[in-house]
Amino acid sequence: MKTMTSGKTTSEQDEPEKHPAEIVRPLRLSNGRPLIAFGRWWWAAPGMILVFLIHFVATLTGGYFAFTDYTGIGSFQFIGLANFVRIAQDPAVVGVIGTTIFYALIQMVGTTVLGLLFALGLNRGLKSRHVLRALVFLPLALSPLAVSYIWKYVFQYDGLLNESLLQLGLGDLRRTWLGDPDTALWTVAVVILWQGTGLAMVIFLAGLSRVSPEVEEAAALDRANQWQKFWHVTLPALRPSIGIVTMLGLIFGLRLFDPILAMTGGGPVNSSKNLALLVYQEAFSRGNFGYGAALSMVLTVIILFFAILQQFITRNRDV
């Protein structure tokens, strides 16, 4: 049987369009059952149970915990909206929500702009483009935690950044980047931009490969300058790519965790803390499971809100 199928494989792959299998009705026995059984329903059972438990049951249970004062041990009470009232009335937590959104916007705008610049620069013609693309993409494969330590070193007081500022005669700008509430969150932003640029670039390169050279040539014949060519030919072709890059940037930015914990621990004075880190600290360090679940729910709502909003905006532009 094995030899038969493999023999068929090679001849099939040569002309795959010749067999529109969807049109051919499956053969049936007289009792209406198909002659050929395509699998058994219980093959899907383990996968369905896992997804049901881990995605749906866990999310719903988490939603329920958000309205309780569960501490992880013993009994707990249903306390209604008390957790959410506490969140809204705590200025520190409201600040953390603001920081969460800030990271997402930085990640979204930053990776879009940087990724687009690298994609345009490395698109065609360069002899070294394959090597350079691979290098820009590389940080994405590295673990965010490991990457954070490299950048923490650069941002140290006697690190490369301050050293370079001194060399450039800008010694007055030196500061403790990680320990200053004004700059701590920018250090985290640099790390997420560094990791996310490669992904954005690759998605934009895929989009650019769909711009046909004929259209570009036609634009050149119409005496379009570089900027007009970019605005009227390249950018419209990149719209689907922009939709994907901004969406990924938003979601990654909202869920950010490793670089904050590794670089600043959320400090100084909460200035670089986001919701994901606060959830971790409340639920798993302090054991406030109910309150942590309520914070998770706020984060979930923010993620869904921005994902839907972003979909809405990019879709509207397409029309």
Add this chain to the structure above:
Amino acid sequence: MNRYTRLTFLREILMIIATAIFVLPLYLLIVGSLKSTSEMSTSSAIALPSHLEWSNFIEVLTTTGKNSVVIGFINSVIITGVTLVLLILLSSMTAYVIVRSTRRWANIVFYLFLVGIILPTQLGIVPLYLGARALGLSGSLVGLIIIYTGTFLPLSVFLYATFFRSHPRDYEEAAALDGAGPFRAFWHAVLPLMGPVTATVAILSGLVVWNDFFTPLIFLGGSDYPTLPVVMYEYIGGLNSAWNKIFAVVIVALIPIMIFYMVTQKRLMQGFAGGTKE
């Protein structure tokens, strides 16, 4: 059209400089890991080491106990490997049945999986931890493997389902006419042809599982079975800014990823860009 003009040359130089600045942190990492502690504090960050200090790596690799990088490495390999095998097996079979079935429930299940892709995992993490603890699965590799498999199932099922939809049924029909049962038809006539999807699923989820820090920190933190990122976090926390040793830990953790990256780089980039294909 694609002549190599003076402008192209300028662009090439510009992009080489931009990329060089972009990867400068990786250069600092390699140079720093090979410096001695005194040289680390006296020399410039960009300077090459005066002599190669391999003892940083030896110290990192021979540390025992909870901060053993070697044990963390083995645990990460086990978790990533078993998760991928389970994930590929379960998602391919689930997707196959869902796509080939003519019954209504199959379509409903497919939409539930789609919702699973969009649903953020944040809210579920607290109950998942409590559930795993109640079942005695927190602090064990088994619990983490189950959670990872479940987390990545919706996306993998979606990828496989897209593939099966466009895959002709002739192979299974031929196998069935030869007397093979449904399982043999699937195993011998369908599974071997799924190479591209399997590679995408394995590369994308394998990378995320290997690099993940948040989930093992919660489920394995403080246990005897930490993964590599957890070991790295705890080890580095105790090093107190000994950057040459910190960098040695980081490099040891990055080596497998770098090898993997060099082998799969092209496929990896295609996999990530694949989402843009209509």
